Structures are given as structure tokens and as C-alpha cells.
Amino acid sequence: MSEERRVHLSRSARPAYQALAEFSKSVGAVADAAGIEPRLKELVQIHASQLNGCSYCVRVHVERAVAAGVSADVIAQLPVWRDSGVFSDRERASFELAEAHVFIHEDGVPDDVYNHVGGILSEQEYVALSWILVSINAFNRVAIAGRYAVPPRDDLADEDSDAAAGKAW
Template identity: 60%
Template sequence: MAQLRVHLSKSEPTAYKALDAFSREVGRIARDNGVDDRLKELVLLHCSQLNGCAYCARIHSDRALAAGITYDDLAQLPVWRESGVFSERERAALELAEAHTFIHRAGIPDDVYDRVGAVLSESEYLGVSWLSVSINAFNRVVIAGKYPVPPREGDESAPAGQA
């Protein structure tokens, strides 16, 4: 039987509320710096995918669909480098989001900084960077707590016996 995990957001709600407030402020910063909902959700979902955070991936898949991102776009997101469905701006944001997610490997390498900076404005760079920092923090809280992601009721795409 799996051992129950400490639930960080319930065990220290003031810290979680501060993280939530930080996330809301980051959303405002991103919006004010020219990052639209489509780009925001692509960044948040991709970071969650890279971190293996199923809980956040579900949340941001739903929000992505609400922001007008298509099912095809969602399917292409993990392979964005090989796909032609994303704009140059989206590709730059995804590359920056990956650099932030894997920052422990090499920081933000100069070639990434230069490539992304040639496409995104400084304001957009700031917005995407703060979104990446925020979602990476949330991913760590959720992954550490092993938040469950059960099948949805009535999900016809689930294998037989799984819905």
C-alpha cells in the first residue's frame, strides 16, 4: 500500500497561498508584457509535460483548449521542434520555457538567449520567463505530493474499464 505523502499546500497553507498569489501576479506581468492566453498556456503546459506533472498538465490542457488551442496543437506540443504548427514566436517561447525548466543543466545558454531574444521582445521574454519560474515551482509542489489524476467520469477516450 502506498504511503500517504505530506500535502504541502494543505500542511502549510500560507506558503501555498503566497505561491498562488505569486502565480496570479506572474499572470498579470505576462499579460501586461504582451503574452496572450494561447502563448501562456503553451508555456505552462509544456513545462508541466517536461517535469512529468500530470496534475498540472491536465489543468493546463483544459485551459489551453479554452484559450483556443486545438487538439492538434496539444498533440504536437511535445514534438514542437519537429512540427510546423507553431509560430516563430511560440517556438521561441517554448525554447525559453525548456531552458528555464532544465536550468540546472546549463543555465540559459547564450545561444538560446540570443535566438529567443531575436524573436521575443524584452517584455515578452520577461513574461515567458516569469511564467516558467512560476509553473516550475507549482510542478515541484504537486509532484512531491503525488497529487492524483484519476480518469474523468464519462471520458470516452479512456480504455475500456478505465473511465
């Protein structure tokens, strides 16, 4: 079987990727100002990346979640968050918002989701999490379109030094 060659978007148009990375830094500043802690920031990005099928971004954000002190048990509960008792109401609202953003093409952010999430999160938290979700969805599409490989854990830095170093977020 021959190895498929795809254009690596982040390397082939470096200025565009750097602009996306700068955008994500701005989003990070908005999140910090809104009090979005690293645990929540990483969990919503893992969940969105799982739903989008972006194995590369799942790897990056699992690494960051672990570095932020999130346990393997909590990360493993993400796909079943509705039935799991390990998440707060705030986290559950954030996962619901993440799902609305991933499937935004179906019905936007539905009124019931907007109202439920808005009843739990402050306006600043809602705005910050929405921008995090816009950003991770963009990164998911770059990685999925390029079929970015998920290297062994110890080789992550060689695949995309910006992502591995956390420079994008």
C-alpha cells in the same frame, strides 16, 4: 498493494501555497501587460510540465488551453514542436525558453538560447515568459513532491479547487 500517503503541501501549509498562488497572479499580470496571450501562456506551461513529468499540472493547463481555444491537435504537437508546422516562430522561441528553464541546472539559460529567443521576443515578452516559467516550475515541484493524483476529468475540482478554478494564474 497499499495506498501511499504523502503530505499534501498545498493543504498542509496553506499560507505558503496561497503566497505561491498570489505570486502566480502577479506573474499573470506581468504576462498580460507584455501581451502574452492565453494560448501561449498555457502552451509553455504544458510543455514545461511535460518535461518536468508533472501529470497534475499538465492536466490543469490542458484544461485551460482548451478553454482558451487551443485544439487537441495543437496540444498533441507540443512534444514534437521542433518538427511540427503548427507553431509560430514566437511560440517556438517560447518553447526553447521553457526547455532552458526546466533544465536550468545544466547550463543556466545558455547564451545561444538567450540570443535566439531575444531576437524573436521583445524584452517584455522574454521577462513575462521567464516569470511564467519560474512559477510553473515551482507548482510542478509542489505537485510532483506530493505525488498529486490526476483525477478523472470530471473530478478535477475536488482535487485542488484553486488550480481548477484558475485562481493561481
